[in-house]
Every structure is written in C-alpha cells, then in structure tokens.
Amino acid sequence: MPSPPPAPASAPTPPRSSPWPAGYGGPPSPPEWARRGITLNTIAPGAVVTPLMTGSTLSEDDLDPDTFPTPMPRGIFGRPADIAFWVAQFLSPEAGFTTGATLTVDGGTDAAMRPDAQPTAMPH
Numbered sequence: 001m002p003s004p005p006p007a008p009a010s011a012p013t014p015p016r017s018s019p020w021p022a023g024y025g026g027p028p029s030p031p032e033w034a035r036r037g038i039t040l041n042t043i044a045p046g047a048v049v050t051p052l053m054t055g056s057t058l059s060e061d062d063l064d065p066d067t068f069p070t071p072m073p074r075g076i077f078g079r080p081a082d083i084a085f086w087v088a089q090f091l092s093p094e095a096g097f098t099t100g101a102t103l104t105v106d107g108g109t110d111a112a113m114r115p116d117a118q119p120t121a122m123p124h
Contacts (some may be wrong), residue, residue, distance in 0.1 A: 014108070041098060050080060071112035073108035
C-alpha cells in the first residue's frame with residue numbers, strides 16, 4: 001500500500017501590521033473620563049500677585065521683577081485675570097479637542113530657565 005502524501009508545508013506567518021507590541025492585545029480602551037467629556041487640562045502659572053504671594057509683610061509695591069528669585073523676562077508679575085483668561089479658554093466648547101494639555105502662563109520664566117528646550121530657526 002502506498003504511503004499517504006506528505007502534509008502541505010504551512011504558509012509563512014504574515015508580518016504583523018499592528019502598531020501595538022505582540023501580546024499587548026491592541027489599543028487600550030478609551031478612559032471613561034475622556035468619553036464623558038472631561039478634558040483634564042492644567043495651567044502652570046508663574047509668579048502671580050495674590051495675597052499668598054505678598055503674604056502679610058509685603059505690599060505689591062515691594063515686589064521687584066528684577067530681583068525676584070526666578071527670571072522674569074517680561075519684567076512684570078502676572079495678575080489673577082491673566083490666569084482666569086486661560087481657564088475660560090480651556091472651559092469653552094471650542095477647546096473640546098484640547099485634552100491632557102499643560103499650558104505654561106508665566107511671562108517667559110520657563111523659557112528663560114530652559115533656553116536649550118526652545119525651538120530654533122530652521123537653517124536656510
């Protein structure tokens with residue numbers, strides 16, 4: 001009796017097309033908070049003149065941006081209204097796609113303290 005024909009060779013495994021690591025199981029489910037419209041944005045304020053900043057011993061006139069312990073490139077302190085403006089922007093319906101963002105509102109302090117982290121002009 002003749003022997004059965006050999007089993008066909010298995011086809012090579014096609015390359016993975018998923019961007020997710022093998023065994024990861026695919027993209028994560030969206031967080032429930034995001035699907036409920038919570039945008040989770042933050043504001044990182046700089047030196048803003050408030051009663052907390054002036055304390056019980058200073059007046060606003062005693063504050064000097066040129067002698068402040070951190071750089072004050074604009075030469076001014078922030079006001080509560082400067083921060084409130086951006087809070088209102090984050091809360092507006094037009095900002096609904098802005099999610100997980102941190103906005104630095106500090107008159108340039110962060111940029112002055114991290115000069116190497118700033119964009120530079122493209123070469124011609």
